Amino acid sequence: xxxxxEKSTLRSTVLAITGSKSETNRLILLKALYPExxxxxxxxxxxxxxxxxxxxxVTSNDIYVPLHVDIHHAxxxxxxxxxxxAIQEGREVxxxxxxxxxxxxxxxxxxxxxxxxxxxEYLEQEGFxxxxxxxxxxxxxxxxxxxxxxxxxxxxxxxxxxxxxxxxALNLEGEITSVPYIKMTLALLNELGVKTSFVGxxxxxxHAERVGLHQFAPLExxxxxxxxxxxxxxxxxxxxxxxxxxxxxxxxxxxxxNSLQGDVVLANIYQDFGVETFFNNDNTNTITISKxxxxxxxxxxxxxxxxxxxxxxxxxTCFGLGIACDLFGLHTLKIKETDRLEALKIELTKLGAxxxxxxxxxxxxxxxxxxxxxxxxxxxxxxxxxxFAPLALKVPIVIQxxxxxxxxxxxxxxxxxxxxxxxxxx
Numbered sequence: 437x438x439x440x441x442e443k444s445t446l447r448s449t450v451l452a453i454t455g456s457k458s459e460t461n462r463l464i465l466l467k468a469l470y471p472e473x474x475x476x477x478x479x480x481x482x483x484x485x486x487x488x489x490x491x492x493x494v495t496s497n498d499i500y501v502p503l504h505v506d507i508h509h510a511x512x513x514x515x516x517x518x519x520x521x522a523i524q525e526g527r528e529v530x531x532x533x534x535x536x537x538x539x540x541x542x543x544x545x546x547x548x549x550x551x552x553x554x555x556x557e558y559l560e561q562e563g564f565x566x567x568x569x570x571x572x573x574x575x576x577x578x579x580x581x582x583x584x585x586x587x588x589x590x591x592x593x594x595x596x597x598x599x600x601x602x603x604x605a606l607n608l609e610g611e612i613t614s615v616p617y618i619k620m621t622l623a624l625l626n627e628l629g630v631k632t633s634f635v636g637x638x639x640x641x642x643h644a645e646r647v648g649l650h651q652f653a654p655l656e657x658x659x660x661x662x663x664x665x666x667x668x669x670x671x672x673x674x675x676x677x678x679x680x681x682x683x684x685x686x687x688x689x690x691x692x693x694n695s696l697q698g699d700v701v702l703a704n705i706y707q708d709f710g711v712e713t714f715f716n717n718d719n720t721n722t723i724t725i726s727k728x729x730x731x732x733x734x735x736x737x738x739x740x741x742x743x744x745x746x747x748x749x750x751x752x753t754c755f756g757l758g759i760a761c762d763l764f765g766l767h768t769l770k771i772k773e774t775d776r777l778e779a780l781k782i783e784l785t786k787l788g789a790x791x792x793x794x795x796x797x798x799x800x801x802x803x804x805x806x807x808x809x810x811x812x813x814x815x816x817x818x819x820x821x822x823x824f825a826p827l828a829l830k831v832p833i834v835i836q837x838x839x840x841x842x843x844x845x846x847x848x849x850x851x852x853x854x855x856x857x858x859x860x861x862x
Contacts, residue, residue: 438811439838439849440862441828446680447856450687450722453670455479455663456697457844458617461487461512462624463661465520465595468494470647473628476662477690481844483510490517494524502528509534509773509816509843512588514565515545519592522554523599524571530559532566536816539564540771544581545589551579552600577602580609583637586768587614590639591621597641598630608637613768616698616742623696627661665690667699668819669845670725671749674702675826676855677727678709679756686855690721698743705746708736709753731757734802741765748823751780751798755789756827760802767796773843774815783824786810806831818843825852834862 460479467473468491478484490505490513497503505521507513514533521529532538543563546556555570577600581589590606597604612618622632622639628647633640648659665688673686693715703713703723710729716722736754740747740763747763754761769776777793784791787810790801806827811834814820818841825848827833841848853859 437839438834438836438862440832440834440860441825441852442858442860443830443832444828444857446676446684446686446829448685449855450689451673451851451854452689453665454481454845454847456666457481457483457512457668458620458666458697459624459663460484461516462591462595462621463663464488464491465516466624466628466647468520469596469599470628472646472659473648474658474660476660477665478663479666479844480846482508482842482846483512483844486510487513487516491520494527499524499526502530504530505532507531507533507537509537511537511540511772514540514542515586515588515592516595518542518545518556518567518569519549519596521569521571522549522552522556523574523596525573527571529569529571530566531569532559534816536773537565542567544585545592548579548581548589548593549574552576552604574600575602578605578607580607583608583610583612584767585613586771587617590618594618594621594625594632594639594641598625598644598647601643603643604639604641606639606641608639612637613765614698614742614744616696620696620698624661628659664692664695664697666844667691667695667697667702668745669848670723671699671702671746672822672826672848674706674711674725675749675753675756675823676829677725678706678711678731678753679826679829680727682710682727682729685724685726687716687722687724689723691715691723692721699746701743702746705738705750708733709757731759733759735760735762737762737764739764744768745819747798748776748780748819751784751800752823752827754800755784755787755803756806756830758802758804761798761800763798765796766798770795772819773817774820776817776819779813779815779817779820783812783820786812787827808832809834811836814838814840816840818845822848825857828857
């Protein structure tokens with residue numbers, strides 16, 4: 437499905453944003469390990485649905501029935517489930533995904549699990565899915581791996597660590613990438629009562645037979661956790677407000693000022709574009725984002741090592757505002773749903789941008805015009821579709837394969853229409 441977004445004016449509105457995909461997926465895995473957890477405000481993303489369906493297979497099938505689990509495009513599910521199935525003693529699983537998933541490396545995580553004693557083999561290309569995993573009890577409790585890899589590799593190991601007999605001591609070698617996502621995982625474990633520490637480049641997680649409840653509490657007791665709404669999803673509304681007239685506001689729920697999510701840096705970054713964030717102190721957990729002034733800058737420079745998922749949104753915002761930007765710390769974007777750096781270069785160039793990318797950075801020159809009615813290819817990547825949508829405030833634009841947004845934000849187009857953006861099937 438291709439959608440044409442006609443040039444529109446944004447109107448102030450109130451939107452409810454689904455729970456954070458990052459938090460939800462971590463808690464879904466922890467609930468599979470500790471059934472006494474109850475999760476509120478779950479993400480309704482495809483990624484989270486895939487995780488739930490895969491784990492439902494585990495509970496609905498005898499341990500001796502071999503499973504075939506297809507997680508399609510869900511990279512988080514591939515990483516988290518690889519670790520989860522590795523500790524399901526007696527369970528045999530083939531874990532696979534889409535053709536793109538079979539191109540996304542997983543060797544670092546697999547080798548780390550093997551250091552712990554896991555039994556995993558590659559069924560096609562060495563270092564890539566699909567995987568055949570034979571679950572077993574993992575005895576080792578100390579491993580090392582490079583620190584500059586996807587934080588999801590690290591979080592996958594941390595999430596299963598409380599179930600390891602002796603816990604886990606993880607040594608990260610080199611400069612650490614996406615620290616907020618690692619801290620999110622540890623904070624969720626702490627909230628469940630699991631002891632952790634993160635000192636220097638060493639992370640330790642203690643063993644926990646049960647979580648969140650006193651050891652003498654009845655087994656049927658439930659420990660509730662509420663997922664904060666997704667800051668990555670909020671980024672597109674920040675972009676829309678930044679490209680709007682002064683005085684435009686959008687109110688979003690539910691968000692916390694002391695968020696665990698790395699993408700909360702949006703609130704600071706978008707101040708450069710004249711957008712202020714107001715945390716409403718009325719027990720609603722809403723934020724109001726408001727265009728209070730026009731951007732006075734000609735160029736911006738951001739290190740996004742800890743929040744690479746908002747790079748696409750920022751690049752498109754800068755292009756829409758006609759300002760230059762230099763974005764760094766983007767090496768993990770090469771192995772996402774698509775090579776996001778190359779995809780940004782191709783699509784922004786079609787719109788008239790002058791842009792260059794390296795292995796870990798993006799460099800956009802200032803411009804004063806945008807080509808109209810350009811058809812944006814989304815490369816099976818939800819963030820490509822949503823990041824380019826705000827340009828409808830400047831020119832008519834076509835988004836190809838628009839349904840891809842369901843991976844993280846299924847209601848995005850409906851919410852966009854609520855703000856006054858005119859959308860027709862093309």
